[in-house]
Amino acid sequence: MDTTNTQTEAQEAHVEKPVREIPMVRALFDDDDVLLKSVAAIREKGYKIQEVFTPFPVHGLDHALGLKGTRIAIAAFMYGLLGLSTAIAMTYYMMIIDWPMNIGGKPSMSWGENMPAFVPIMFELTVFFAAHLMVWTFFIRNGLYPGRKAMNPDPRTTDDMFMMEVEVLGEREDLEGLLKETGAVELQ
Amino acid sequence: MHYESPIREPLILGEKNYHDVSIEVARPIETSPPRSWWIAFSISLLLFLWGIGNILYTIGTGIGTWGLNKTVGWAWDITNFVWWVGIGHAGTLISAILLLFRQKWRMSINRSAEAMTIFSVIQAALFPGIHMGRIWLAYFVFPIPNSFGSLWVNFNSPLLWDVFAISTYFSVSLVFWYVGLIPDFAMLRDRAIKPIQKHVYGILSFGWGGKAKHWQRFEEVSLVLAGLATPLVLSVHTIVSMDFATSVIPGWHTTIFPPYFVAGAIFSGFAMVQTLLIIMRKMFKMEHYITIQHIEMMNIVIMLTGSIVGVAYITELFIAWYSGVEYEQYAFLNRATGPYWWAYWSMMTCNVFSPQFMWFKKLRTSIMFTFIISIVVNIGMWFERFVIIVTSLHRDYLPSSWTMFSPTFVDIGIYLGTIGFFFVLFLLYARTFPVIAQAELKTILKSSGEAQKEHHTEDGHH
Numbered sequence: 001m002d003t004t005n006t007q008t009e010a011q012e013a014h015v016e017k018p019v020r021e022i023p024m025v026r027a028l029f030d031d032d033d034v035l036l037k038s039v040a041a042i043r044e045k046g047y048k049i050q051e052v053f054t055p056f057p058v059h060g061l062d063h064a065l066g067l068k069g070t071r072i073a074i075a076a077f078m079y080g081l082l083g084l085s086t087a088i089a090m091t092y093y094m095m096i097i098d099w100p101m102n103i104g105g106k107p108s109m110s111w112g113e114n115m116p117a118f119v120p121i122m123f124e125l126t127v128f129f130a131a132h133l134m135v136w137t138f139f140i141r142n143g144l145y146p147g148r149k150a151m152n153p154d155p156r157t158t159d160d161m162f163m164m165e166v167e168v169l170g171e172r173e174d175l176e177g178l179l180k181e182t183g184a185v186e187l188q
Numbered sequence: 189m190h191y192e193s194p195i196r197e198p199l200i201l202g203e204k205n206y207h208d209v210s211i212e213v214a215r216p217i218e219t220s221p222p223r224s225w226w227i228a229f230s231i232s233l234l235l236f237l238w239g240i241g242n243i244l245y246t247i248g249t250g251i252g253t254w255g256l257n258k259t260v261g262w263a264w265d266i267t268n269f270v271w272w273v274g275i276g277h278a279g280t281l282i283s284a285i286l287l288l289f290r291q292k293w294r295m296s297i298n299r300s301a302e303a304m305t306i307f308s309v310i311q312a313a314l315f316p317g318i319h320m321g322r323i324w325l326a327y328f329v330f331p332i333p334n335s336f337g338s339l340w341v342n343f344n345s346p347l348l349w350d351v352f353a354i355s356t357y358f359s360v361s362l363v364f365w366y367v368g369l370i371p372d373f374a375m376l377r378d379r380a381i382k383p384i385q386k387h388v389y390g391i392l393s394f395g396w397g398g399k400a401k402h403w404q405r406f407e408e409v410s411l412v413l414a415g416l417a418t419p420l421v422l423s424v425h426t427i428v429s430m431d432f433a434t435s436v437i438p439g440w441h442t443t444i445f446p447p448y449f450v451a452g453a454i455f456s457g458f459a460m461v462q463t464l465l466i467i468m469r470k471m472f473k474m475e476h477y478i479t480i481q482h483i484e485m486m487n488i489v490i491m492l493t494g495s496i497v498g499v500a501y502i503t504e505l506f507i508a509w510y511s512g513v514e515y516e517q518y519a520f521l522n523r524a525t526g527p528y529w530w531a532y533w534s535m536m537t538c539n540v541f542s543p544q545f546m547w548f549k550k551l552r553t554s555i556m557f558t559f560i561i562s563i564v565v566n567i568g569m570w571f572e573r574f575v576i577i578v579t580s581l582h583r584d585y586l587p588s589s590w591t592m593f594s595p596t597f598v599d600i601g602i603y604l605g606t607i608g609f610f611f612v613l614f615l616l617y618a619r620t621f622p623v624i625a626q627a628e629l630k631t632i633l634k635s636s637g638e639a640q641k642e643h644h645t646e647d648g649h650h
Contacts (some may be wrong), residue, residue: 055375072405146392
């Protein structure tokens with residue numbers, strides 16, 4: 001498909017202004033395995049990889065880049081606990097303290113004695129809080145929101161291209177040579 | 189690294205690269221729809237409008253417009269509610285439980301199955317809403333302080349658990365679906381040529397760029413959401429079944445209900461996924477992604493869950509006899525031989541007998557046969573809920589209260605209306621959303637693509 005021109009125009013209109021304070025090379029790859037090998041080679045030479053943009057999750061890329069593990073699952077666990085506590089507080093206040101009810105000859109008694117009937121609510125609110133707050137955390141930590149301009153500098157990286165941004169150390173030509181050698185198909 | 193045993197059938201047919209996947213997923217959005225889409229959409233829209241008319245009539249006039257009476261106070265409305273919630277369950281099963289089990293075949297179908305979940309839960313939620321009669325007081329079901337004194341909702345009631353379960357299920361399914369959609373919307377945004385499309389998909393994609401850290405978090409979030417959605421989906425139909433099981437009505441008061449309802453839900457949901465996907469793959473030429481193998485896998489799930497449902501029916505009969513409770517025994521004898529025998533035997537034929545054909549490979553790999561069975565199963569599952577609800581109620585404790593139920597045109601109109609609404613939503617979705625989770629699918633292209641697999645086998649490298 002020959003839409004290079006349209007894509008470039010669209011790219012200028014829609015993509016966030018790149019922060020070009022530090023000199024860097026953008027290398028495009030057309031294969032995920034080549035990209036992984038190149039990432040390893042580039043890092044071995046002591047270059048700092050600023051960012052990698054891929055169209056799909058490339059397995060092993062986070063390890064190759066030396067990214068720390070994400071703690072979002074721990075956050076989800078905390079949110080789940082918050083949901084559980086909310087359910088306990090809510091049932092305790094509403095059913096035991098504020099308005100105890102005697103339904104069908106079954107008085108509310110203490111929270112502990114009534115607890116089995118509250119298990120579904122406790123479970124649902126745990127899931128509700130964990131899921132929603134985790135997704136909000138995911139959006140906030142990634143800076144994703146409706147109307148945000150595309151973060152990828154090249155629109156092809158959501159299709160079939162993989163882009164690596166490497167900070168220039170020393171001569172630019174050396175880095176470009178190394179990227180070409182390890183399989184980059186285009187340099188910007 | 190991208191290796192999969194040659195014994196396994198490829199999940200993506202034809203010779204494709206990553207770019208081909210993008211093009212083919214974007215095609216229904218970028219081209220005008222086939223004639224068949226317009227025909228299906230027009231019929232659905234008419235049904236939907238007819239349903240809206242009937243709903244407005246119900247709200248304006250009252251529940252008296254339905255066929256309910258003093259004895260049978262729950263009938264088509266709750267039957268439809270349970271039927272639609274059940275259908276929704278297959279979507280979560282495919283996207284969450286199959287993710288936890290690392291079943292790669294889910295990837296071509298999970299997006300549409302989840303869409304089906306969301307659209308069918310919308311239909312389901314409609315019924316308790318309009319059954320309230322005064323829908324403008326629907327907020328009474330939420331535990332909010334009100335100006336009528338500090339009277340709270342009853343947390344001991346399964347009907348209230350239902351409010352929490354359905355709203356949690358709907359909203360969590362929605363965010364699960366949306367998080368998965370973001371990278372695919374980004375792909376559509378970056379391909380779009382028309383300014384309006386570019387703008388809309390730009391907003392919907394939240395600026396996603398596919399950064400390495402974002403993908404790492406994305407995968408963790410998907411996994412945790414799957415882990416949360418799995419017990420959630422089981423809890424939802426468990427709680428729906430408790431609406432019945434905790435009441436003291438012979439035929440309802442049974443402990444087998446939660447697993448029996450969950451199995452039935454998955455059974456009918458998979459049948460609905462088949463109905464939708466068989467139409468969609470043909471309409472939008474997705475045969476290379478939704479293959480015969482996918483259809484066969486789903487047929488096996490239908491066969492398994494159909495058999496579980498069959499065992500549950502027989503267990504119910506056995507326990508009714510074994511319990512020695514004469515009301516219970518009468519309830520089941522009346523179901524099979526009473527005035528509603530035709531509903532009971534329709535249920536038995538459609539749900540227990542028809543899925544057994546799937547033992548034959550020839551039949552479960554036949555698209556036409558699968559399509560027919562998928563509709564038969566959904567008819568059967570509708571009858572199951574009708575049998576449970578109406579036949580248990582229509583013979584009250586006092587023979588002087590014994591009645592029959594017959595639906596009015598409003599009952600029928602609302603039911604047909606929800607079918608229309610469901611298809612309107614699904615058909616619109618199929619034209620504007622990426623119907624296949626393309627980002628996820630690209631991760632298995634090298635290991636499960638047909639051309640790539642052949643290449644591996646020829647070279648003999650692992």
